[in-house]
Amino acid sequence: MxxxxxxxxxxxxxxxxxxxxxxxxxxxxxxxxxxxxxxxxxxxxxxxxxxxxxxxxxxxxxxxxxxxxxxxxxxxxxxxxxxxxxxxxxxxxxxxxxxxxxxxxxxxxxxxxxxxxxxxxxxxxxxxxxxxxxxxxxxxxxxxxxxxxxxxxxxxxxxxxxxxxxxxxxxxxxxxxxxxxxxxxDGQAAGTPVVKVNTSYNAEGHTFSLKISQEIPPTPGQSDIPLSSIYHNGALQPVSSSGQSVSTTILRVTKKEEECVFTDIFEKHVPSLLRGYSAPIRLQSDLTEDDLFFLLANDYDEFNRWEAGQILARKLMLNLVDDFQNNKPLVLNSNFVGGFKRILTDSSLDKEFVAKAINLPGEGEMMNLMEVADPDAVHIVRSFIRKQLASELKSEFLSTVENNKSSGEYVYDHSNMSRRALKNVSLTYLASLEDQEFTDLALQEYNTATNMTKQFAALASIAQNPVKIRDDVLADFYEKWQNDYLVVNKWLLVNFHAKDGSGYEFMGDIVLQLDKINPQVASRMVSAFSRWKRYDETRQKLAKAQLEKILSSNGLSKNVV
Missing domain, CATH: 1.10.390.10 (Neutral Protease Domain 2)
Incomplete structure (x- = not known):
């Protein structure tokens, strides 16, 4: 109500x-x-x-x-x-x-x-x-x-x-x-563009230019169409670490290639583009790592501040995946640790935003960026970065957990939700270290929880490591909530996985079973195979075999077809 x-x-x-x-x-x-x-x-x-x-x-x-x-x-x-x-x-x-x-x-x-x-x-x-x-x-x-x-x-x-x-x-x-x-x-019936931005500064003419080009890659199975006008908010935002006033401009891009020139610019600026993510496009720019670290530290648009951190994290993770695949040692960029620490310890920022900003890009997101997805390498690299950050910022994470604890009653409002979100993310980082001190901290959070947000966050923190207490806590959680199917669904999120490829066969069998009684849900589940060509040859064969099995099944619904 x-x-x-x-x-x-x-x-x-x-x-x-x-x-x-x-x-x-x-x-x-x-x-x-x-x-x-x-x-x-x-x-x-x-x-x-x-x-x-x-x-x-x-x-x-x-x-x-x-x-x-x-x-x-x-x-x-x-x-x-x-x-x-x-x-x-x-x-x-x-x-x-x-x-x-x-x-x-x-x-x-x-x-x-x-x-x-x-x-x-x-x-x-x-x-x-x-x-x-x-x-x-x-x-x-x-x-x-x-x-x-x-x-x-x-x-x-x-x-x-x-x-x-x-x-x-x-x-x-x-x-x-x-x-x-x-x-x-009232009462009546009524392809993802790629935008590239290159910057240039003319010190003599005091001009700053944005060269913008855009294209829409062909959509599989559909005929090409002429490029129509694409609108997006390309905001030139001279960000200043000294706190001086700034200006924002909305650019309406209607041609395949355009150049926007800003005059009376007396020093080179870092542009903050597509502020608030104002259009559903893939943005490619020539911003350097230094530019991105500057935006991460100073941008007044919090979405773009988060975006700068995510771009840096994605680049870092892809480089480390390449190192891992070539048997090179994994080393975490110290500048990334410093930028991460600055966000974590900035008390002026909204706590819920900080909780989002210190989350690394997900494994699925990273695999979408790879020509051939390597789930094992991405998982290992992401775990490495998380543990390294936890190790180098141990005291900062611990103080964040302690400063955001609460013994009061559960209240769902922005202030309390933000506090819980930041505390829980910090706890997850600490628990990744497989250090008994932090395992005990997570266990204490689990045992003293009076609400699901706290209890499930502690459970997920413990479940990420192969320690003995993991199985005990998972069993305890299931025993307590086995009669509440909504909570059991949460339990499955942290408890179910298979590395041997049996998950493909399991999914194929479930799709065929469901199709006989609920074609709508079956069609949604089969979409899990839609990216099968992005994986390595072994995984492709496993997924393709299940797709062929599903397609050859007698009486298959139009939903699943």
């Missing part, structure tokens, strides 16, 4: 949209394919996205509930009162509603952290979809089963298109356009 009332209030305040009925019903179903369904005045939700208590739900669960409740309430206007002319326009309601729920969650917590999460999802799931056999435009041209239209391209990339309109029109212009949209249509 808290989420629903907050969404109703936000919808009125931000979009001027009131609920038009006197009654709003919520139905909760344990086994429901979709997260939710926005039937008029009768919203149906999967119980995972409604039922929560501090003992069984983490901060992330509460945030997900807030977003999904908001999303499906917002559909009352963008989906129900103004609906789609046909299925091909699905993103008009879903992309727009995702944008609205993203803005809602941003206003309820940290805007930067929410943006980081949304962009990470886009890059880790939608970009690979754009680059793989499942690629399709935001407005698809055809389909076999409509059920398969509910994709990250329709939802998340569609939301980014809406966000670009807001960037170009400004807050007032966007609101004016939305008001007209609702007034006019």
């Amino acid at each position: 808290y989420s629903l009332k907050a969404a109703m209030e936000w919808g009125e305040d931000v979009f001027g949209l009131e609920y038009d009925l006197d009654l709003f019903n919520i139905v909760v179903v344990p086994d429901f394919n979709m997260g939710a369904m926005e039937n008029k005045s009768l919203n149906i939700f999967n119980s995972k996205l409604v039922l929560a208590s501090p003992e069984t739900a983490s901060d992330a669960d509460y945030a997900a509930i807030l977003g999904v409740i908001g999303h499906d309430y917002f559909h009352n206007w963008t989906g129900n009162k103004v609906t789609c002319r046909d299925w091909f326009q699905l993103s008009l309601k879903e992309g727009l509603t995702v944008f609205r729920d993203q803005e809602f969650s941003s206003n309820m917590g940290s805007r930067t952290v929410k943006r980081i999460g949304d962009v990470s999802k886009l890059r880790n799931y939608q970009f690979p979809q754009d680059a793989g056999p499942m690629a399709h435009p935001v407005r698809p041209h055809s389909y076999i089963k409509m059920d398969n239209f509910y994709t990250v391209t329709i939802y998340e990339k569609g939301a980014e298109v809406i966000r670009m309109y807001k960037t170009l029109l400004g807050n007032q212009g966007f609101r004016k356009g939305m008001d007209l949209y609702f007034k006019r249509h």
